[in-house]
Amino acid sequence: MPTIIKRSLKDNLSRANGFDDKSTVCANFERTDNENEKISFEKYLQLVKNPTTGGITTNIPDHWGSCVVRGIFTILLLAYFWYTIYMGPFAIMLTTLAIQVKCFAEIIDIVHKSYPINELPLFRLTSWYFLVAANYFCYGETLADYFNVFIGKIYVLRLLVNYHRFVSFCMYFVGIMWFVLSLRSKYDMHQFSLLAYTHIALLLIVVQSYMIVKNIFQGLIWLAVPVTLVVCNDITAYIFGKTFGKTPLIRVSPKKTWEGFIGAAVSTVIYGIVASYIMCHYSYFTCPVEYVEEMGKIEMNNNCETTSTFELKNYTISLNILELFYATASFLIYPFIFHSIVLSVFSSVIAPFGGFFASGFKRAFKIKDFGETIPGHGGILDRFDCQFFMATFVNVYITSFIKNATPEKIFNKVLYLEPDQQLQFFNMLKESLKDKL
Amino acid sequence: MPTIIKRSLKDNLSRANGFDDKSTVCANFERTDNENEKISFEKYLQLVKNPTTGGITTNIPDHWGSCVVRGIFTILLLAYFWYTIYMGPFAIMLTTLAIQVKCFAEIIDIVHKSYPINELPLFRLTSWYFLVAANYFCYGETLADYFNVFIGKIYVLRLLVNYHRFVSFCMYFVGIMWFVLSLRSKYDMHQFSLLAYTHIALLLIVVQSYMIVKNIFQGLIWLAVPVTLVVCNDITAYIFGKTFGKTPLIRVSPKKTWEGFIGAAVSTVIYGIVASYIMCHYSYFTCPVEYVEEMGKIEMNNNCETTSTFELKNYTISLNILELFYATASFLIYPFIFHSIVLSVFSSVIAPFGGFFASGFKRAFKIKDFGETIPGHGGILDRFDCQFFMATFVNVYITSFIKNATPEKIFNKVLYLEPDQQLQFFNMLKESLKDKL
Secondary structure (H helix, E strand, C coil): CCCCCCCCHHHHHHHHCCCCCHHHHHHHHHHHHHCCCCCCHHHHHHHHHCHHHCCCCCCCCCCHHHHHHHHHHHHHHHHHHHHHHHHCHHHHHHHHHHHHHHHHHHHHHHHHHHCCCCCCHHHHHHHHHHHHHHHHHHHHHHHHHHCHHHHHHCHHHHHHHHCHHHHHHHHHHHHHHHHHHCCCCCCHHHHHHHHHHHHHHHHHHHHHHHHHHHHHCCCCHHHHHHHHHHHHHHHHHHHHHHHHCCCECCCCCCCCEHHHHHHHHHHHHHHHHHHHHHHCCCHHHHCCEEEECCCCEEEECCCCCCCHHHCCEEEEEEEEECCCEEEEEEEEECHHHHHHHHHHHHHHHHCHHHHHHHHHHHHHCCCCCCCCCECCCECHHHHHHHHHHHHHHHHHHHHHHHCCCCHHHHHHHHHCCCHHHHHHHHHHHHHHHHHHC | CCCCCCCCHHHHHHHHCCCCCHHHHHHHHHHHHHCCCCCCHHHHHHHHHCHHHCCCCCCCCCCHHHHHHHHHHHHHHHHHHHHHHHHCHHHHHHHHHHHHHHHHHHHHHHHHHHCCCCCCHHHHHHHHHHHHHHHHHHHHHHHHHHCHHHHHHCHHHHHHHHCHHHHHHHHHHHHHHHHHHCCCCCCHHHHHHHHHHHHHHHHHHHHHHHHHHHHHCCCCHHHHHHHHHHHHHHHHHHHHHHHHCCCECCCCCCCCEHHHHHHHHHHHHHHHHHHHHHHCCCHHHHCCEEEECCCCEEEECCCCCCCHHHCCEEEEEEEEECCCEEEEEEEEECHHHHHHHHHHHHHHHHCHHHHHHHHHHHHHCCCCCCCCCECCCECHHHHHHHHHHHHHHHHHHHHHHHCCCCHHHHHHHHHCCCHHHHHHHHHHHHHHHHHHC
């Protein structure tokens, strides 16, 4: 229940000194221990569960065990990530869906605990119902374009695609009707809060995770580079922060330091350039994902024509200082490298706000982690908080600056027109092309 | 603050007997008066302000003054509605925008009162900032198609349209950053709740009101018929309910009766058929709205070719009972009449859930009306709660079943392609058309 808890100055201070990652709790524990305050194991458990009482953590040695666990699971997660990339687009889509569902579950779980509705056990299902409806809406909107051939064969699928918006609206409205009918005056405020948080979770998790799926259709590089940029930024920020960290960066995440921030930003840009350079060599990463009818599944079109973004291009820079010193230099660079620099800067400067947002949420709901799924890291959402905003940014970036509209997609729209309109369209295009010749 | 208030059985009962419209309060007042309970004017005011203590209202004469005020303002509202229709699409868009902003203000106001954040006066602005961002996102998405010529002339507008998604994302993300930076541990739970309610308001009010604007581009009939259907349903439900109402319909809105519901549904279908029949005669209602370059403004294209939806069509029904009785009948009907019947049924059976949803919200936040803007009716949102869902339904209905895709809109997309892709597209279309001949 959202009540303002009156906190003493000390409480506020300790709160302001945060609990941003696993090591904090261990560090808290050690610090108090060092100060010869006797703490029982019960109190330690309490500390882990209720870390608002945590203390200042800078300059305190890490709990090595925790660090090792954290490190091992970082490697395991990265290995799994590359394995799904290797397995292809379908595996990536399934993994994304699984992560999305788990993240949604974590948020809804926390909110349901804060706004308990004990007498209406079925009410919890409304959130899940909205999750299904939102997924149908998101995935139906564009996936249909890519599975055209496959969908044409199955009648029910064709109906679900042709009337996609209508079915989505009906599903959503049925959810609203269900919600209205299950309103009970004893819990109505809680029920509305749950509905509001469900909506924000749908927007920030379902819609954003769906962007990941949209991005891979432009080529796996649009997944592999951004995801690893965020990972690289997280890891290097941690290392630089631990080694040189002194100056605190932001109130919401008190463990973050300027030293970690700058070190990570520089490392991330360098990593981005190197990784992009390597990946631009492989058509597996640069070719768009398509539905291959013969194989009956979506697959990389490895024989695609390379678009200009992934072709070496000559850039010439000329320098002219007061007509005294003159120099020109030429570089052969993949244009994608420039895009990757933009993505690096976003991932190290702007995307962390996704993490700060998650930290704020955890603090508001008085929890330490979103879950306990990944040992050493917390819940799935603790690991993926920045990835979601990154995915949306990449998607918006592609649609705004790469503009990879394919003739095939527009062609499908023309086929929906009436025959005489198709003819009218044909003549319009003919005239326009004549003018250009 | 959302606290569960323990209510006595009596309280719950009186709550269950509702406070659904203005007349309730007056009726409550009279009832108590009749029972010779002395109530001071202060208590009356308290009743008006806190109607949760209201009593059973059926079979109690209306407070005539209130009814007259309500009636007069119903007529004024309808007159203003037809006046904006007469003034044309631009006036409609401005009115829709004004209504949308006022409804958003009413919701945000109520939520801010329930989750007060006194020490951060600027925080309230974040909700308004998100409103601006959402409007830019919604209106930019399609209005651009219709104002192509106008936009081409102004450089800044061209930038805002070409990079529309990118600018929208940046605006939204700046809002999230602002939110994160203004988080204070004392208020964080309140701040997150405000953010969540802002999101639900954006979805249910901004996005849905934008559907109204999208609909008018298909012809003003798609605005005039649905809006008046809801109005007709509201008024006839009130009249039938008052006259014959006995059997309660739904717990959330205890003043609604089955008699009112059925009477209204029948009246609404009849009204829908008559209104559609009349409007189908006027190209002012059936022609799509377009941007007229010579006039420099959006206007009805009154000389448009009528689409099949608005052209009289012959329908034949044959009846054959056991080969003994045989009859055929032919009707000349506008196909739009069938659409209007679907809309009537939606407006009288499903759309009221929008109103129930609003009632539930008011009850949860312990308010009687969303505001005091329209005397006799309450706030703007009290009058428009069902209209928003109706607008979305109409929009989804049009895109799913009317499919009025114009060659012009798709043509713009083709012009975005690279020249060689345009040629490829041209050849694809040529082949496809050849096959059909």
